[in-house]
Each structure stands twice: as structure tokens, then as C-alpha cells.
Amino acid sequence: MDVLSNVIYLIASVLFILGLMKLSSPKTARVGNLYAMLGMFLAIVITLLDKHIIDFTYIIAGIIIGGAIGAIAAKKVEMTQMPQMVALFNGFGGIASTFVAYAEYVNTNHTVGGTDVVISLILSLLIGTVTFTGSMVAFLKLQGIMPGRPIVFKGQMTLNALILIATAGLGWYFGMDTLNGELYLLIIVGIAAVLGVTSVIPIGGADMPVVISLLNSYSGLAAAATGFVLSNNVLIISGALVGASGIILTQIMCVAMNRSLTNVLFGAVGTDSGTAASGGEQRTVTRYTADDAAMIFENAESVIIVPGYGLAVAQAQHVMHELMQLLEKRGIEVRFAIHPVAGRMPGHMNVLLAEANVPYDKLVEMDEINDDFASTDVALVVGANDVINPAARYKKDSPLYGMPILNVDQAQRVMIIKRSLATGFAGEDNELFYDDKTMMLFGDAKGMLTDLNKILKEDE
Amino acid sequence: MNETILFSIYIFVLAIFVGFEVITKVPPLLHTPLMSGSNAISGITIVGALISAGAGHSTLGQILGMLAVISATINVVGGFMVTDRMLEMFKKDKKQEAK
Numbered sequence: 085m086d087v088l089s090n091v092i093y094l095i096a097s098v099l100f101i102l103g104l105m106k107l108s109s110p111k112t113a114r115v116g117n118l119y120a121m122l123g124m125f126l127a128i129v130i131t132l133l134d135k136h137i138i139d140f141t142y143i144i145a146g147i148i149i150g151g152a153i154g155a156i157a158a159k160k161v162e163m164t165q166m167p168q169m170v171a172l173f174n175g176f177g178g179i180a181s182t183f184v185a186y187a188e189y190v191n192t193n194h195t196v197g198g199t200d201v202v203i204s205l206i207l208s209l210l211i212g213t214v215t216f217t218g219s220m221v222a223f224l225k226l227q228g229i230m231p232g233r234p235i236v237f238k239g240q241m242t243l244n245a246l247i248l249i250a251t252a253g254l255g256w257y258f259g260m261d262t263l264n265g266e267l268y269l270l271i272i273v274g275i276a277a278v279l280g281v282t283s284v285i286p287i288g289g290a291d292m293p294v295v296i297s298l299l300n301s302y303s304g305l306a307a308a309a310t311g312f313v314l315s316n317n318v319l320i321i322s323g324a325l326v327g328a329s330g331i332i333l334t335q336i337m338c339v340a341m342n343r344s345l346t347n348v349l350f351g352a353v354g355t356d357s358g359t360a361a362s363g364g365e366q367r368t369v370t371r372y373t374a375d376d377a378a379m380i381f382e383n384a385e386s387v388i389i390v391p392g393y394g395l396a397v398a399q400a401q402h403v404m405h406e407l408m409q410l411l412e413k414r415g416i417e418v419r420f421a422i423h424p425v426a427g428r429m430p431g432h433m434n435v436l437l438a439e440a441n442v443p444y445d446k447l448v449e450m451d452e453i454n455d456d457f458a459s460t461d462v463a464l465v466v467g468a469n470d471v472i473n474p475a476a477r478y479k480k481d482s483p484l485y486g487m488p489i490l491n492v493d494q495a496q497r498v499m500i501i502k503r504s505l506a507t508g509f510a511g512e513d514n515e516l517f518y519d520d521k522t523m524m525l526f527g528d529a530k531g532m533l534t535d536l537n538k539i540l541k542e543d544e
Numbered sequence: 545m546n547e548t549i550l551f552s553i554y555i556f557v558l559a560i561f562v563g564f565e566v567i568t569k570v571p572p573l574l575h576t577p578l579m580s581g582s583n584a585i586s587g588i589t590i591v592g593a594l595i596s597a598g599a600g601h602s603t604l605g606q607i608l609g610m611l612a613v614i615s616a617t618i619n620v621v622g623g624f625m626v627t628d629r630m631l632e633m634f635k636k637d638k639k640q641e642a643k
Contacts, residue, residue, distance in 0.1 A: 132594060137595060143598050170580055173623055176587075186608055306586075424572055438633040
């Protein structure tokens with residue numbers, strides 16, 4: 085029996101890895117997800133046949149409640165809310181590890197094995213709980229229930245460091261006498277909960293993509309730590325895979341935002357929203373209308389659209405797709421340039437556009453499309469700002485300096501749909517707004533695109 | 545340090561390398577489904593949760609186990625379903641065929 089369940093766990097692990105491998109292409113990704121589902125199903129079934137399980141009441145209740153919540157959430161969630169959703173799921177993954185680790189301590193009548201198990205147990209409780217409360221804060225910030233701006237107080241970092249030291253100390257005392265160590269473990273869980281909160285509140289709304297990726301990694305590491313407690317290899321392998329995945333995504337997000345991880349975690353610079361540009365010399369911009377824009381499209385052969393999160397805020401993805409179709413009808417080549425931090429989490433903009441039926445082969449990532457701007461007639465920017473700011477290339481004192489940007493300024497004409505001249509998250513004025521070849525189309529993205537579509541349709 | 549833990553560390557370290565190799569091949573296009581999908585995979589803690597909830601050593605252990613089953617099931621069911629929902633939306637340009 086034990087051999088059989090271990091063989092099944094191995095098969096499940098292989099299916100997880102194969103599933104992730106199939107995510108390398110949108111053609112095979114859906115099948116890959118099914119592989120991972122099958123792996124999970126097999127692992128659950130073989131566990132239910134385990135001879136240690138004698139009472140199914142709590143199991144059935146748990147699966148029904150959890151399954152219903154998960155299924156409803158997955159069906160109801162809107163694609164714009166995906167970051168909150170993933171944050172929430174990360175949190176549940178974390179707390180599950182905490183519960184399992186603590187239950188194992190209770191079920192073994194407090195006789196934890198050797199030092200290795202003690203360390204695994206402490207790590208599992210610590211990481212699991214930090215992931216949970218940290219994810220809840222991230223969720224509240226993304227959902228707008230908590231303000232997105234960084235919340236800082238004096239001695240925040242010292243407190244975090246003290247919590248980690250205290251955890252190590254309490255863990256030491258726990259290890260000396262595990263039989264009566266219950267209180268130590270409960271205190272560890274309590275201060276870990278505080279640590280999760282105090283380490284995420286100083287991080288601003290703009291940096292949330294990094295935080296969700298990092299919490300994703302933590303939820304994997306928590307599962308792996310629980311695997312060490314239970315000596316269960318499928319937990320260790322899956323946890324390691326997820327941990328690695330989260331770390332890679334965190335790294336990609338940091339590079340795309342030109343920030344180091346330490347800077348994101350401790351810098352507290354990400355602000356809630358942009359403020360209006362002020363000071364400096366007064367420059368003038370010319371206002372253009374949808375009619376002017378339509379005229380430019382008359383003579384265009386190639387268009388690159390640069391979508392930002394503002395597009396999703398305005399719920400303009402579907403009108404955007406309609407514009408794409410209208411332009412294509414005229415024989416214009418249309419592509420989307422996707423900056424890695426377009427949206428609120430890694431890859432978010434792609435999902436939002438895919439939902440609006442934009443074919444994925446039109447969605448081109450930054451490195452692949454950046455050289456094509458120079459030979460493109462029109463770059464149409466909707467709801468993006470910092471990721472197209474040329475200041476990132478040369479202005480050394482700018483917070484954007486060094487951040488990879490889309491070469492929108494190299495296109496023949498630039499159209500920017502924007503509500504106002506307000507700056508982006510970084511608070512850096514964008515010189516592109518004042519360039520002669522730039523047409524500023526002031527207004528709500530959805531309204532402006534709808535007007536544009538109407539004119540283009542009449543001209544047909 | 546006994547052999548079991550050493551063996552587990554081996555597996556952990558090697559699995560991290562496998563993870564790095566596999567994940568770096570996932571295109572940015574699919575990074576959101578990757579996150580929700582890997583999230584579902586981290587719900588594998590359900591395996592431990594089921595045993596705690598069903599082992600019947602103590603009521604406290606079983607209740608903690610049930611709470612773990614609930615959290616992990618949310619993760620597994622919600623994670624896989626939402627990933628499937630997203631991946632279904634990714635379609636190639638069908639225009640050529642339609643004409």
C-alpha cells in the first residue's frame with residue numbers, strides 16, 4: 085500500500101511537471117492544465133484510500149465547503165479582478181500549510197521527531213502564516229478596500245527583524261521540550277501573522293505585481309516545508325516547482341519595473357496613483373479629436389497598439405477589439421505591444437485582451453516588437469504612460485531611469501488616448517505628450533474609441 | 545540529520561532546478577494562467593490535510609485537518625477552474641479560415 089501510494093505520488097509529480105511544460109505554448113496549455121488536474125486527482129484518490137483514514141465526516145464536509153467556494157469564485161471572478169483572486173488563493177494555500185503542520189503536531193501527541201522535523205514544522209508555520217496574512221493585505225489593497233499607498237511607521241523594519249529573531253528563539257525553546265511546546269508554536273503563528281501584515285503594508289499599489297509573484301512563491305515554499313514535516317515527496321516536489329515559478333516571475337517583474345527586490349520590499353516608493361504634472365516650464369499640447377485620428381488611419385498601413393491598465397479600468401477592451409477589426413478591414417496591419425508590467429500582475433493584459441477576443445498571435449511582447457516601431461505608421465497608446473516615457477532612457481535623476489520601455493516615440497505618428505496630462509505611477513512628466521508628431525486625444529478610453537469606431541464605420 | 549531528511553533535501557533541490565528550467569520556457573503571454581495554475585498545484589497540501597482530517601486521533605486534529613481541507617480545496621478547485629477558464633479564451637486568429 086505504501087509503495088503503491090508513493091508510486092502514484094510520483095506519477096502525480098510527473099504530471100505536474102508535464103503540465104507546466106505544456107504551458108510553454110498557448111496551443112497546448114489547456115491540455116497541460118488537464119494533466120496537472122489529473123495529477124491532483126490521482127494524488128487525492130490514493131490518499132483517501134490510506135489506511136490511516138478512519139473517519140470521512142470531516143473530509144467530506146471540508147471538500148464540499150472548499151470545493152463550492154473555489155468553484156463559485158472561479159466562475160464569478162472578472163478577468164480584471166484576477167490579481168485579487170490569485171492573491172486570495174495564495175493566502176488559502178499558505179494557511180492550509182499552517183493548519184496541516186499544526187494538525188500533525190497535535191496528531192502525533194506532540195512527539196515531534198528530530199531537530200529536522202522541528203525546523204520544518206517552525207518553517208511551515210512561519211511561511212504559511214506570513215503567506216496568509218500577507219496575501220490578505222495584498223487582496224485588500226488590490227480590491228481597493230485598503231488604500232493602495234504605502235503604509236509606513238517608525239521601526240517597521242526593526243519590528244520585522246525582531247519577529248524573525250523571536251521565531252528562531254521560540255523555535256529553539258520549542259525544540260527543547262516539544263511535549264509542552266504548544267504555547268511556543270501558537271506565539272510563532274501569532275507573530276508570523278503580524279509579520280505578514282507589516283511586510284506587505286509598506287508596499288505601494290504599483291508594486292503589487294511583484295508582491296503577488298513573491299507570495300505565489302511563498303505559498304509553494306510553505307507546501308514544501310509541510311512536505312518536510314510529513315516526509316511526503318509529492319508536497320516537496322510541487323512546493324519546489326511553485327516556489328521556483330514564483331521567484332522567476334518576481335525577478336521578471338523587478339526587471340521590467342527597473343527595481344531590485346529589496347527596493348520594492350523596503351523602498352515604499354510605489355504610490356497609489358499619479359499626480360498632476362506641476363512645475364517646470366509650461367509646455368503646450370494640441371488637442372485632437374476622433375475625426376483627426378480617423379484621418380491619420382486613412383493613410384496608415386501599420387498600427388501598433390500599446391494598451392495599459394487604464395484600458396481595462398475604462399472597460400474598453402471590447403471596443404479596442406472592434407477598432408482592430410475595422411482597421412484590419414482596411415488592410416492595415418494591427419498588432420498589440422505588451423509591456424511586461426501592463427496590467428496588475430504578470431501577463432494580466434494578455435488575459436484581458438484574450439477575453440475581448442483579440443487573437444493571441446496579435447499580442448507581441450516588448451522585446452519582439454520594439455524594433456518594429458520605427459517602421460510603423462501609427463502607435464496608438466491607450467491607458468499607458470510610464471512604459472512609453474522616453475525619460476527612462478536618458479534622464480538619470482528620474483525614478484524611471486533604466487526601466488525598459490516600448491519605443492513608441494520611434495513610430496511615424498503617435499496617438500495617445502488619455503484623460504489628462506497627469507503623470508503615471510512614477511510621477512515623471514512625459515515629454516512624448518508635447519512632441520510634434522504626437523496627437524493627444526483627451527477623454528475616456530471607451531468613449532474615445534467608440535467615437536473613433538463610429539467614424540471609421542461611416543467611412544466604409 | 546537522518547537519511548530521510550537528506551533524501552528529501554535532495555529531491556527539493558533537484559525539483560527547484562526542474563522548476564527553473566520548465567518555468568523559464570513559459571512565455572509572458574501565459575504568465576497569469578501560470579500563476580493561477582501553479583497556485584492550484586501548491587494546493588497539494590490537501591494530501592496532508594486529508595490524512596489529518598480523517599485520522600481520528602483527536603477532535604482538535606480533525607478540525608484543524610478539516611480547515612486545512614477547506615483551504616486547500618478552495619486552492620485546488622478554484623485554481624484549476626479559473627486557469628482553464630482563462631486558457632479557453634486564448635485563441636488564434638481565425639480570420640483566414642473564415643474568409
